[in-house]
Amino acid sequence: MNWxxxxxxxxxxxxxxxxxxxxxxxxxxxxxxxxxxxxxxxLAWKLVLRLTYFSLLLVALLGPAYGLTQQPVRTAGKDxxxxxxxxxxxxAPDVSPTRLLKARAELSELINRFQADRIGLVVFAADAYxxxxxxxxQSALQLFVNTIQTNLLPAGxxxxxxxxxxxLARLSATPQPAGSPPRATALVLVSDGEDFGENLEPTVRQxxxxxxxxxxxxxxxxxxxxxxxKGGYVRDANGRDAITRLEPKTLRxxxxxxxxxYFELTDQRNEFPLLVNALNRVEGQAEQVRTVSVAxxxxxxxxxxxxxxxxxxxxxxxxxxxP
Numbered sequence: 001m002n003w004x005x006x007x008x009x010x011x012x013x014x015x016x017x018x019x020x021x022x023x024x025x026x027x028x029x030x031x032x033x034x035x036x037x038x039x040x041x042x043l044a045w046k047l048v049l050r051l052t053y054f055s056l057l058l059v060a061l062l063g064p065a066y067g068l069t070q071q072p073v074r075t076a077g078k079d080x081x082x083x084x085x086x087x088x089x090x091x092a093p094d095v096s097p098t099r100l101l102k103a104r105a106e107l108s109e110l111i112n113r114f115q116a117d118r119i120g121l122v123v124f125a126a127d128a129y130x131x132x133x134x135x136x137x138q139s140a141l142q143l144f145v146n147t148i149q150t151n152l153l154p155a156g157x158x159x160x161x162x163x164x165x166x167x168l169a170r171l172s173a174t175p176q177p178a179g180s181p182p183r184a185t186a187l188v189l190v191s192d193g194e195d196f197g198e199n200l201e202p203t204v205r206q207x208x209x210x211x212x213x214x215x216x217x218x219x220x221x222x223x224x225x226x227x228x229x230k231g232g233y234v235r236d237a238n239g240r241d242a243i244t245r246l247e248p249k250t251l252r253x254x255x256x257x258x259x260x261x262y263f264e265l266t267d268q269r270n271e272f273p274l275l276v277n278a279l280n281r282v283e284g285q286a287e288q289v290r291t292v293s294v295a296x297x298x299x300x301x302x303x304x305x306x307x308x309x310x311x312x313x314x315x316x317x318x319x320x321x322x323p
Contacts, residue, residue, distance in 0.1 A: 002065040011058055018054055022047065049313055056306035060299040077117045078184035078282055079134055081167050082107055085191035085219075086150050087125040087158040088234060089244035092192070094225035095267050100150060102265060103190050103219050106272040107145050110188075111138060113276050120170075123148060124163035126156030130170070157196035160250070163189070164203045164214075171210055185212040186282050188275065189254070190265075192220040193247035200250070204257050213282060214258040215275060219265045220246030 026047060084107065090100040111119060121132040121144055131152075132144040167187060187207075207214060224245030227234040236242040248262065255262040261278050263271035 003062050005062050007062060011061065015054075015058065022050065046313065049309060053306040053309035053313070056302040056309070060303035060306065063297050063299050064302065065297045078186060080114060080117055080119045080279065081122060081134075081170075081185070081187045082110075082119065082145075083122045083124060083128075083163045083167065083187060083189040083191075084148060085125065085158060085189075086123045086148060086152050087192075087194075088150050088155060088229070089158070089192055089194060089227055090219070091150050091229075092220065092225040092227050092244050094221040094223065095219060095265060099192060099219045100148070103217070104145055104148060106265060106270070107190070108142055110272065110276055110279075111141055111145070114279070121145065122163050122166055123152055124159070124166075125150075125153045126159050126162075127153060128163040128166045129153075130166065134170075158191065158194050159197035160189070160191065160195045160254070161197045161200055161203050164200075164207060167212075168203070168206055168210060171212065184282055185210070186279055187212055187214045187258075187260075188217065188279070189214060189251070190217045190219060191251065192244060193218050193249070193251045194244060195247070195250050200254070204254060208258050212258070213260045214254055215260040215263070215278060216251035216255045217263045217265055217272070217275060218246050218248045218251050220244065221266050222246055 084100075084103060086100065090103070091098050093099075095102045115138065118134040118136055119138075119141055120130065120134040121141060122128055123131045131148070132141050135141060164187075171185060222245055224243045226241045227244055234242045246264075246266070248264070252262040254260075261275075263275045263278075265272060
């Protein structure tokens, strides 16, 4: 015999409250009956009856399980690629503590919400590479996310195209079973939106044809910030401190053209919960049906008996005080 739920303090508290109130009711009845020379012992069998069906209700609540049954379980999931900008501008502190550290923390929370899906990680700046291929191993993925720094790639200006092209190459290289639809795929691109690439249109058209949906997250503020580096700040070609700002226009356009959505992570607004909801609405593809052995919960039997005894208690009345 197994139990679906352990006996805890809520159940014990309910039992003690029942006993306390019922014993108070019994004592009060006997005290009222004694001056009238009536016998309160007629109430005793009701006490036994009520204790019995209350205990049966408690047993049903705990879920007694006996034996095993075979049940089919259909597994379904999708592929989620996380594309994270690691250019030097992601060190800007306009989103505390920095854009990159805040994005890393939010991505860690996002990963925890998708245990049944495969998730991969791509980092990019002027170039891109796969930091972690698609995996169900949440612990390994979390480790990769927590070690991301802006010095992972050579210093250079941000280009969104290489990261998208890299994911597209992975999608085309993944074999699909004959006659089955393509596996549902979503891309989450996290960047400040400063794109110094030449032409994104061919990549966007190819991404749209693939059926993958691109969700973009703009990190930063319109006011912007200087970019710290060792010994000072990054300077522009004129020798002045470079200012990096959130540029949402390109990110918004990418999301709209691929059927996705644009979200922001700023010092005033965090739309990552909205991103999680949007990803949840992307339906995963059914992969396989397998049979698992589960304990047979037989709560119905004590529940039915308890309801029967409760009906008996209602129908049969006892007069303690008679004229």
